[in-house]
Amino acid sequence: MPLRTLETWPHGAIKLDPQNTRFALWAPDAFYVSVELENGQSLPLLPQADGWFVINTRCPAGTRYRYNIDGELEVPDPASRAQAGDIDQHSVVVDPLAYEWRHSTWLGRPWNEAVIYELHVGALGGFLAVEEHLAHLVELGVTAIELMPIAQFPGERNWGYDGVLLYAPQASYGSPEQLKHLIDTAHGLGLAVMLDVVYNHFGPDGNYLHRYAKGFFREDRHTPWGAAIDFRRREVRDFFIDNALMWLLEYRFDGLRLDAVHAIEDPDFLQELAQRVRQQTDPSRHVWLVVENEHNQASLLEQGFDAQWNDDGHNALHVLLTGETDAYYADYAKNPTEQLARCLSQGFVFQGHLNRHGQARGEPSGHLPPSAFVLFLQNHDQIGNRAFGERLHQLAHPDALKAATALLLLSPMIPLMFMGDEFAAEQPFLFFTSHHGELARLVREGRRNEFAAFSAFADPHQRERIPDPNAPQTFEASRPTLTVNGASAMHEFYRQLLQIRHRHIVPHLPGTRARNAQVLGFGAVSASWCLGDGSQLRIDLNLSDTPVRHMPQVDASLLFEHPPGSGQRLDQGTLPPYCAIVSLTAAAPLLHLDGERQ
Secondary structure (H helix, E strand, O other): OOOOOOOOOOOEEEEEEOOEEEEEEEOOOOOOEEEEEOOOOEEEOEEOHHHEEEEEEEOOOOOEEEEEEOOOEEEOOOOOOOEOOOOOOOEEOOOOOOOOOOOOOOOOOOHHHOOEEEEOHHHHOOHHHHHHHHHHHHHHOOOEEEEOOOEEOOOOOOOOOOOOEEEEEOHHHOOHHHHHHHHHHHHHOOOEEEEEEOOOOOOOOOOOHHHHOHHHEEEEEEEOOEEEEOOOOHHHHHHHHHHHHHHHHHOOOOEEEEOOHHHOOOHHHHHHHHHHHHHHOOOOOOOEEEEOOOOOOHHHHHOOOOEEEOHHHHHHHHHHHHOOOOHHHHHHOOOHHHHHHHHHHHOOOOOOEEOOOOOEEOOOOOOOOHHHEEEEOOOHHHHHOOOOOOOHHHOOOHHHHHHHHHHHHHOOOEEEEEOOHHHOOOOOOOOOOOOOHHHHHHHHHHHHHHHHHOHHHOOHHHHOOOOOOOOHHHHHHOOOOOOOOOOOHHHHHHHHHHHHHHHHHHHHOOOOEEEEEEEEEOOEEEEEEEOOOOOEEEEEEEOOOOOEEOOOOOOOEEEEEEOOOHHHHHHOOEEOOOEEEEEEEOOOOOEOOOOOEO
């Protein structure tokens, strides 16, 4: 990998050779900038055009430093590659080429093979501790892990969406070398590694850009986190796009999940990011780009991005499994079965349809392949944004949940599970931070006020029961027990389903298209897809407690049934309660011109 230069990587402390480093800071609102080394040296940066301050100096890897702005304020490097502790500690010069990769020929995995396991690095104990779970995940049938955001945030406990130093792996999780070792180990086991990145805002604590680089923000547009990031500026665009390239090129992540891109006001930034990633990564590599996007912009999935998290599918399934219709689930309260059928046959539920606020949301998506949608029954948001972080197995009928799990793991959409799903982990996943003082109070009160729209918490006194995000025990309660010694029943259920997926579905996913999805009754649908080899996959699903009449599929092979015997009852014309029946019909043989079958 070539060394970076000012022209190709302008932000941060860039190693020029083993003994020399270039420090570059974009500070258009500063008059004077110096780099303050931990050994006491103070080196003035030279002002350049367009608000840049730069110096090339003798400085080896491992040197600790800060920037001084106008002799008034010392700040970390916004492009710090590592921190010597928390955000108020020194930044550290890092040699990106120092790590010796053991699996340097790894090229990733095709997107159709993706079975994604989302995890929180801190809750599992850090980068080295995550490595201990990799072999278990491979045995289960997982092909990719997705790390919740790891960019440096304030304190030691955080979901990661409060990151302020986007180039620095969180110091409490481990060093850059330990992160690379995790990725390297995963590759050696055949696991791809994705990273969740946040490019729509900075966290509220430890971000000093407003003091010396106001151009990062535009005050005429605001997001839920404050002034929007101004992607119209080249320096700002490069800051974020180069960050994406750093994770993909230097750390060899196999893909990125871009958080809440609906809060990015400049859609051409996303297009440029995808374009530059595709241009600057080896074309022989499989690099995945996935978005979270409330706007359901199907067009974005034809502009360099592979897929979108399908919240619509989750929400319809959640209403059917739990009966909950508070807050955003109200959009799925009236016709959840019809909405699930639309999701299975067309991708998004909302494709220009009006939501509960009377606003049109989404774009037509039926022309996209099923693999353009990441489906899940729960994730960090859908568990952690509950007041007490309950998991789905604590809310749904156990057989209904198993039926929905069969749909998740055997449909042609890309499945995602959250850490602990495979063991029906009893531990919650709560919202946690480690803020202090007034910010801690605001976060605690804001968290509790978020639930005012839920009937169970309409009374302010009830909201006082919601755990304090800043309390250490809130974090400790969220650390799952992943039992790997002896498989639980749920673990074996997941393993069986994923074996079927890899054997019968994954090889034929390219070229798959949805055929139709029929509503059979409340909570009951029959969906079918034409796989890439011409065979037909069908899933008959009933999440209700009532049997429904349905026609069996002729000449189909049964891939899976839950509960046992469900397929026999379907042969008799009845789809039982709480069941999933998955069948496959072989492709019709081709005819030669002389009428002979191949």
